Amino acid sequence: MKTIYLVPHAHYDVVWAMTKEDYVNIHKKLLRQALEMIHKSDFKFIIEQTHLLEQVESDDPQLFSEIESAILDGQIEIVDGEYLMPDPMIPAEEVLVREILIGKMYCKDKFGIEVPVAWMSDGFGLNAQLPQIYKKSGYKWLAFRRGLPKSIGMRASEFQWEGIDGTRIPAHWMPLGYRAGLDLSKWDESYSKLEKLATTQNILMPCGSGGMLIQEDIPKAVENWNNSNRKARMVIATPREFFEAVQEEGEPSTVFRGELYSSELEDIFPDVVSSRISLKLAIRECEDLIKSIEKAAALAYLQGNRYPQGRLADSWRKMLFLAFHDVMPSCGIDEIYDEAWQYVSDIKKMASSFYHSAVNSLPMDQVPGIGIMVFNPHSWKITDWVEVDLRLGTGWSKEPGVYFNEKEVVSEARDIERWDDGSIQHAKLGFVATVPPLGYRIYEVRPASKQFKSKKIKIKENDVSTRFFDLRIDPDTGIIEVFDKEGSEILKGNEVVIDAELGDLYFHKSYLDQCIGSESGEGIRFGAFKPQEPRIEKGPLRTVISFTNSYHCLRWPYYLTDKFESILHRHNTLDIVKRVIVYNDIPRIDFFTELDSRQSHIRVRLRFDTCMAAPVYTRETQFGAIELPHARTMEEGVKMPSLTWLSAEDGERGLAFLSKGVPINEVRGGEIYCTLLRSVSVLSADGVSGPLIPTPGALELGKHTYYYSVYPHKGDWRSARVPREAYRFGEGLVGFQVDRLATPREYETFRLQPDNLIVSAVKKAESEEALILRFFETDGQACRAKLRTPPNIRSVSTVNLLEEEIKDENNILFRKSNLELDVRPFEIVTLKMLF
Missing domain, CATH: 3.20.110.10 (Glycoside hydrolase 38, N terminal domain)
Known part of the structure; x- marks a missing residue:
């Protein structure tokens, strides 16, 4: 029976x-x-x-x-x-x-x-x-x-x-x-x-x-x-x-x-990834902050400093509330998100106070001076762009510069504010830092002695040429085109598309069979974009292409628009500021986009054309990667949540889309769509997924800021090391001002090889005086891991995710700060270290 x-x-x-x-x-x-x-x-x-x-x-x-x-x-x-x-x-x-x-x-x-x-x-x-x-x-x-x-x-x-x-x-x-x-x-x-x-x-x-x-x-x-x-x-x-x-x-x-x-048997609500987008972006920032802070605290603990276990435990509990299945998907009533936003604020404040006190934990000689400490939360040496807000005392008549080992480093100062006497009070100082694995480097700030100019980037009208690729911006639409050095087009887009939104926190729904408007000219005839002339600014390290646009619900004349240009624009509901950034020596294209929306019940997306006939898409999942079903991507398209990267490739070349929380949540044929916001006003419009409760806080009116990047590459995502590029961009170098300088000026702890391994956590063990280090294999390929440890590590063992010791199935060999072990495809490895 x-x-x-x-x-x-x-x-x-x-x-x-x-x-x-x-x-x-x-x-x-x-x-x-x-x-x-x-x-x-x-x-x-x-x-x-x-x-x-x-x-x-x-x-x-x-x-x-x-x-x-x-x-x-x-x-x-x-x-x-x-x-x-x-x-x-x-x-x-x-x-x-x-x-x-x-x-x-x-x-x-x-x-x-x-x-x-x-x-x-x-x-x-x-x-x-x-x-x-x-x-x-x-x-x-x-x-x-x-x-x-x-x-x-x-x-x-x-x-x-x-x-x-x-x-x-x-x-x-x-x-x-x-x-x-x-x-x-x-x-x-x-x-x-x-x-x-x-x-x-x-x-x-x-x-x-x-x-x-x-x-x-x-x-x-x-x-x-x-x-x-x-x-x-x-x-x-x-x-x-x-x-x-x-x-x-x-x-x-x-x-x-x-x-x-x-969704064949039960709804999975793919559109929740773009509900309450401002909160999602803030939560993603908090995830990166708390992971980096924890690593920095663990390294200080390794040097003999007190581990802030109570503060980190409190922050982690707040982070876990933010990850709850009705908080992070953002499909609840407005009132509950006051607590979520408070937790976001608490984590950010904790991060700020932690980093600003970090220099005090260094067991090294310290001397007075203004410096920039740059922390690398990853297990390989990283060279990347860092920008720091500097607060300077009186007497800074010259622009600040960056120095390391008495040599001036190329830097760019902007947004300079001055005291009444004309001296510099505040500046944003950007430069390309090189920082050792899971360690830091301290740069000194002194008055700049040189004026640097770049010869690596060339500009002609609306074309920008770097040593990696060439870009062109359409002055009428703001759409960019990217070409490889052989002249083949490899990317087109960053185009804003506005759709009608009659859905709710669970589903996107539209009453139109077309978009409201797009920067390429699609949409209902009454509305139009009103672009301004693009501006290109060349600095010693990077070049910034800026483009401002605005959408107006009414233009005149609105008939025979192919024949007559718009003379009047009325009812401006969306302002757009785009910045496209290319570097002398960094092979990616960074995007910074701002929206100021005054229109409810719209969906705003970015559209990119991969310039591939039938691309194969692979996206990151937690601790790994999965390939999207090719037939579906080519036919009806695929909606999915995204973490930090999505790669499109055709067998010869690829495009990796890297994100700091921007949902890359639909691919269709050769096109990729990133949802910037969905403006909805009810929890559930059909009364099935949930109650029909007004949610005016989900209209997402006002200003929003988005960071994302494209990394063109040869070959497939594995050979191009896309996961590492994504982590370098997302949970990147952390720079902050310090008021004392330590000697030596750089410090390295753990170095992990080969390149298909990424450290996801370094922390104090929960219940004993030990260090926990967790890493994972990114490519689905077995390897022999080699980990260089600090000299005070005296023993290493494998543990499970609950930090309980398990049988060694990885053939661990540890001798004099050198650890080797076998790693299976996509394996998550957690190590416990005594010191």
């Missing part, structure tokens, strides 16, 4: 359609109700996220004590056990690891338990490295709701999910979602659907919903089912009991490899 495992639950949204306080109070009520039912019957219940338990522990110690007893008695099971259930697709890789680490540490510290079931009941898809992340975090099984394609979901609810590195985890897809058993009167109907897809005699039937009251008649309904039903026996159970029963019948034979990001 088959067995139905009925799992009572209440999905916990820390925020969504109500506030944090609302949801905590609701769930405390539900937990009291569950405990009362447990005391009366064989009822069982599950809790998903430890943030809720922390809140209960703080607010109601008596209730927490009762929950603790029920957990230890096996009547309440913690599933997933993350601090908060994150969006699995958008956050940075380390953020996903910390959600698990902090949550599971809490479970072990408070209850002494392991959490074997990953329970992704409401994530909008699952990234392709989660099997490895889950297995290296101690999970044995996965239950999830969204993202499975029909190729599996139409025939099996249990299967083996294989990640891009080859790791497999037994998985259960919830065919009826987490509400399968919610309506007790429809258990027969639910059973018949679930039974057809079950691959064993065991059927999982979740019974609950988000914040839903527990039905007190569940135990009686189960009793009635068992008395009247001969098809299957029903038990009130936990997910662990279900998976253990499935495991007794053997591993599932069906295997699915890759990313679980399909």
